[in-house]
Amino acid sequence: MFALISLLALLPSVLSAPIFGLGDDGESSTEATTAFSLADAESTLLRPGQFARIAYCSSQSITTWTCGEPCKALPNVTFLQSGGDQGLIPLYFVAHDADDQSIVVAHEGTDSKNILSILNDAKFGLVDLNVTRFPDTAGKGIKVHSGFQETFERTADGLLAGVMKGLADTGAKKVVVTGHSLGAAVATMTGALIKKSVDPSVEVTVTGFGLPRGGNQAWADFLDSDVGVTFMSNQNDPVPSVPPRFTGFQHSSGEIHITDDTQKNFVACPGQDNENCATGNSLLDVNVSNHKGPYFDDLSFGHSACPDGAT
């Protein structure tokens, strides 16, 4: 009940309309979900999740890869670059993962209270995607959340330079982009930038946890056709359901939904905004704690998940 009350307080402007699922204009999938096992989660989502968790640790502990258990879970990683100030500009880091022969970009997120107030702030509506940066998207009518794009733009150039240098120096043929919450939303934009900038022989994967909606239908379609995002939504976390669809926002496809708190039961959700997954959640069941986790294998996000390195 406490969670519900805080959500109501944070989302006053949407209370006049149904938040979840009803009363929207976009396309929502009603396709049946398909099986997704713990083994599937561990082979595809665990490693990106472990990197996204580290993005919440202090800058200094990331630089030296001494952030305690979260860093110990990922040996053989070489830190390459970081940016942001953990305040206005959330931290990101670039690293080389020798075990996976990849360059990793992980974006820091923010807590559920902050992300919900950002998502509910009327000054952050949909704005045009920066077509100077993404010239191929001109004329497609792509709009994204202005706050996410502003956050992305503050570090995009330096981040991309770091990734290109990392690829050249290590010979890696894969880039893994990941983040939780706000970090997941920025990761989708970073993923789009890296995908169009690297040689086509380089594989780019984008993974998000607790991903809010980041743009309109055209953005969702662009992510599906040109980028490819996989994102995990945990039970009754309200963040994947905002901003609401009736305000023009739409999720891309690629959702993996956690159905209960055993950390073992997941489903893959075909199509965009599948009603059988987070999009179909009821406002009455909201649990804000689900945003930080645990998701599976005790994967939780936030400064408290980085006890040895938190600032």
Ligand SMILES: *[C@@H]1O[C@H](CO)[C@@H](O)[C@H](O)[C@H]1NC(C)=O
């Ligand atoms: C990773 O580290 C382990 C333990 O230090 C080592 O045995 C293994 O060879 C390393 N793998 C790579 C790819 O460097």
Ligand SMILES: *[C@@H]1O[C@H](CO)[C@@H](O)[C@H](O)[C@H]1NC(C)=O
């Ligand atoms: C758009 O992207 C260009 C780089 O391609 C950048 O220089 C410019 O600042 C960006 N515009 C905004 C409004 O962020």
Ligand SMILES: *[C@@H]1O[C@H](CO)[C@@H](O)[C@H](O)[C@H]1NC(C)=O
């Ligand atoms: C909300 O989620 C947290 C963990 O994410 C869990 O511990 C708690 O029991 C849940 N609350 C309810 C009412 O289900």
